[in-house]
Amino acid sequence: MTKPLVYAALAAVLLGTGPVTAGPVEPGNVEFAEDFTVSASLTDEAGDPAEGRKAFADRSLGNCLACHAVTEMSDQQFHGDVGPSLDGVAERYDPAFLRAIVVNAKHVFGEQTIMPGFYTLEVGVDVAEKHQGKTILSAQQVEDVVAYLTTLTD
Amino acid sequence: MGKNKLGLAAAAGLTASLALGSAYSEPVEDKLVIDGREMTTWTEAPADHPFDELISGWHYRTDETRALEADSFENPGMLYVERGEEIWNAVDGAAGKSCASCHQDASETMAGVGASYPKWNEAAGKPYNLELQINECRVEQMQAEPYKFDAPEQVALATFIKHQSLGEPVEIDLAEGDMQKWWERGKDRYYLRTGQLNMACATCHEDYNGRYIRADHLSQGNVNGFPTYRLNTGGMVSLHNRFRGCIRDTRAEFPAAFSDDLMALEVYVTWRGQGLSVETPAVRQ
Numbered sequence: 001m002t003k004p005l006v007y008a009a010l011a012a013v014l015l016g017t018g019p020v021t022a023g024p025v026e027p028g029n030v031e032f033a034e035d036f037t038v039s040a041s042l043t044d045e046a047g048d049p050a051e052g053r054k055a056f057a058d059r060s061l062g063n064c065l066a067c068h069a070v071t072e073m074s075d076q077q078f079h080g081d082v083g084p085s086l087d088g089v090a091e092r093y094d095p096a097f098l099r100a101i102v103v104n105a106k107h108v109f110g111e112q113t114i115m116p117g118f119y120t121l122e123v124g125v126d127v128a129e130k131h132q133g134k135t136i137l138s139a140q141q142v143e144d145v146v147a148y149l150t151t152l153t154d
Numbered sequence: 155m156g157k158n159k160l161g162l163a164a165a166a167g168l169t170a171s172l173a174l175g176s177a178y179s180e181p182v183e184d185k186l187v188i189d190g191r192e193m194t195t196w197t198e199a200p201a202d203h204p205f206d207e208l209i210s211g212w213h214y215r216t217d218e219t220r221a222l223e224a225d226s227f228e229n230p231g232m233l234y235v236e237r238g239e240e241i242w243n244a245v246d247g248a249a250g251k252s253c254a255s256c257h258q259d260a261s262e263t264m265a266g267v268g269a270s271y272p273k274w275n276e277a278a279g280k281p282y283n284l285e286l287q288i289n290e291c292r293v294e295q296m297q298a299e300p301y302k303f304d305a306p307e308q309v310a311l312a313t314f315i316k317h318q319s320l321g322e323p324v325e326i327d328l329a330e331g332d333m334q335k336w337w338e339r340g341k342d343r344y345y346l347r348t349g350q351l352n353m354a355c356a357t358c359h360e361d362y363n364g365r366y367i368r369a370d371h372l373s374q375g376n377v378n379g380f381p382t383y384r385l386n387t388g389g390m391v392s393l394h395n396r397f398r399g400c401i402r403d404t405r406a407e408f409p410a411a412f413s414d415d416l417m418a419l420e421v422y423v424t425w426r427g428q429g430l431s432v433e434t435p436a437v438r439q
Binding site for chain 2: 081112114129
């Protein structure tokens, strides 16, 4: 096991036993390990997969469905194909890697990726006033989405 | 899970997305014939172009939408062409003139004209699109008020004039004045990532045309059909309205219509689609 993953395991244990942090991690303070992972949860509340599922589909939140198809979500119309299907993504990646992708895909796939960073303030120019200084998802919504992704096992 | 596995996983993500390239939703192969005339909607790109082939947005639309554009009796945009013709012939302003007073029969005097805009305007020291030229005629020749951006008369008149070039290849002159500089500026803008979503024009229309982004089949973002009739809003959409909509969708503030930023973008994006036929009024979803 590499260090960040040991920390991940530790963090999981600690988080399971009680709150250890005060408030969510700020977008600028999210720690990316060398292996493109974010091991520690951004909040001290476990992600809720049901909430994550909603944020995933909601056009004003993740709108992940704009780019990714998910068979399990066939109740929703219009799955995009800009990105890969996320069926079985939990088999391919562990939560620390999924969290890193959702927080800031640019750190994982490179600057040129179309996938927006959902918990970062490294954004494009001329951000509309109502979105200035804000992330697309809240820390808890990121955790919820990651929790949902971990349910996509086939 | 060890580092190697994660490293591999990251690489797998990248290959998975590259592999999708072959499974993407192809633009539909079809021929667009309007009033017996075949349009150039799919053509080889020039050597210095980012694409190998230039494809009209028409090929990315559904069977129904494509059929609607092909039939000028059914095409709802043709109503705006008719409205534009009325305006062309209507006297307005203190000089007591109409467009026709100076330009007579548009089917002759305006044939092919719309296909070569934007054009360098020496007096203004910047490129003019059709809307700016119309406003200049109104102010200077007719002593009438310039149209406000997207005034219904402006859209109808621009649609009517562009329609006089139906089927003509889009071709602009970058050798005039400072057009080349405006082209450069437009190109920078095309690749500039904007907004909270951090996307450029190129992110959607160059990297991912052919794919679906939610319900929308992404095209190359060519301008040859403008102003276009949009089915989901039930009206005409001017080019700068479309530009602003696309920029707004990145969650960015958008520049004013006819601002230098958007004029430069118009020059550059028009250049990207040179050789495609003018399709005005195109029908889009």
